[in-house]
Amino acid sequence: MNLQKKLNQAGLRHTHARQVVMSILEEATIPLSPQSIYQRSLEKNEDIGLVSVYRTLELLDEFSLIRRVHGREDCHGYVLASPGHHHHLVCRECEKAVEFTGGDDLSGLLNRIQQETGFEVEGHLLQLFGLCPECQKGKENHA
Amino acid sequence: MNLQKKLNQAGLRHTHARQVVMSILEEATIPLSPQSIYQRSLEKNEDIGLVSVYRTLELLDEFSLIRRVHGREDCHGYVLASPGHHHHLVCRECEKAVEFTGGDDLSGLLNRIQQETGFEVEGHLLQLFGLCPECQKGKENHA
DNA sequence: TCCTTATTGAAAAATATTATCAATAAGGAA
DNA sequence: TTCCTTATTGATAATATTTTTCAATAAGGA
Structure with a gap:
């Protein structure tokens, strides 16, 4: 099930900010921190706020669409998660x-x-x- | 090998701040964040700075005397590590x-x-x- | 006891995260 | 399509966390 369906099903809206965060995670091969997701959104000239990145990540985490990955040193980043x-x-x-x-x-x-x-x-x-x-x-x- | 020996061997000093951090970790049963270690040092009326807590943790980590433990939500804390x-x-x-x-x-x-x-x-x-x-x-x- | 210098702690700077709130836009209803 | 409701946004401010700086201190060998 994709993001849009999950959101609709939960009575939530499919917004630009959420789509941008999701796209960035889909394109990424390495775990991304909130800050680095925000950076990439700026590079893509997508006008979303840092706060929305945090909120979207929280949301995606609740839906199990992303997962936290810990680095050896740095604490963690997020990657897209397959079901299961x-x-x-x-x-x-x-x-x-x-x-x-x-x-x-x-x-x-x-x-x-x-x-x-x-x-x-x-x-x-x-x-x-x-x-x-x-x-x-x-x-x-x-x- | 205990802390003092390791420090001496590495040409480092066995200081009050380092001893306090080590003691707090030895007494703890749960993983402690830098902040909470600092809090406990205050409660013990041991006069050490927060910065020394950070520095000491870094040092203890290099010596493999402590280990990082991740929580479900919060990111991580430190616990004493047995050898091996x-x-x-x-x-x-x-x-x-x-x-x-x-x-x-x-x-x-x-x-x-x-x-x-x-x-x-x-x-x-x-x-x-x-x-x-x-x-x-x-x-x-x-x- | 003296000397050298690794280490400290206070304060400031940098970074990361969360809360607030008026303005906006998503999406169903008409 | 257009209108309406309200979930969501993003700017700003407030907190929290971590790192840097640097003069003062104290560890520990001579």
Whole structure:
């Protein structure tokens, strides 16, 4: 389901500011902070306010249309999210973020931890860091 | 190895401010933000500046004596880190953070993702969220 | 005890986020 | 299409957070 439908369904309006933020996220390959989304909107000569960026991100987050991705250093940015449960793999060089599915690979771990700690595990945050294929090639060239 | 030794070894000084920050983290059961560490130092009538809190956290992080823990909403706080590779399990109710070891449970997943994406995976961020044993009891009482 | 200098803390500057509110425009109704 | 209602916007101000600057201090070896 796309943004417009979701908005209508929730009785919300499909506005210019929201469309711009969504487009910028759709075009991006790396996680974007509110500030950098705002910067890109200026570069595109789209006249939206920084405040609308924050508000739209909050909205998109509620609709699970975007997801927060943490960097090694900086705290987080947002990327478009496919429907369903996904995690992200981030390139340390070009920052590109790609999705992957956790599958059942975590269930063993989760069960073990529940046993060991007595916690009732409800959710998890998993992110991988590494070098994407392109940046691996880049490295070779310099070697 | 404790803080003092690490500092000496690196030619750094064991100062009051650094000791205070370290003590506060040692006493804490939940992840603390720079601001909240500063607040606790005030409550303890320890006269250290907020800036030193930031600087000390940076230092402790370099020494791997602390680790960043992300909340569901708020971005992150710091907890004391045991030596070695660990992850954290955070209670959604009392915010308590406990460590656990990933073991080999992730290696299958990591290999699969490397295959599928072509990324060279170098590191990962894994955190679990849930209810700790104490807060599970609390819930029962209200039922 | 003295000296060197890493470290501190106060204040200012820079950055990021949230609240306020009159003006605007989205989108259904006529 | 045009009108109306009101959700939404964006400018501004208010907060909060983080970093920089720099003279004064204190850690710790000589």
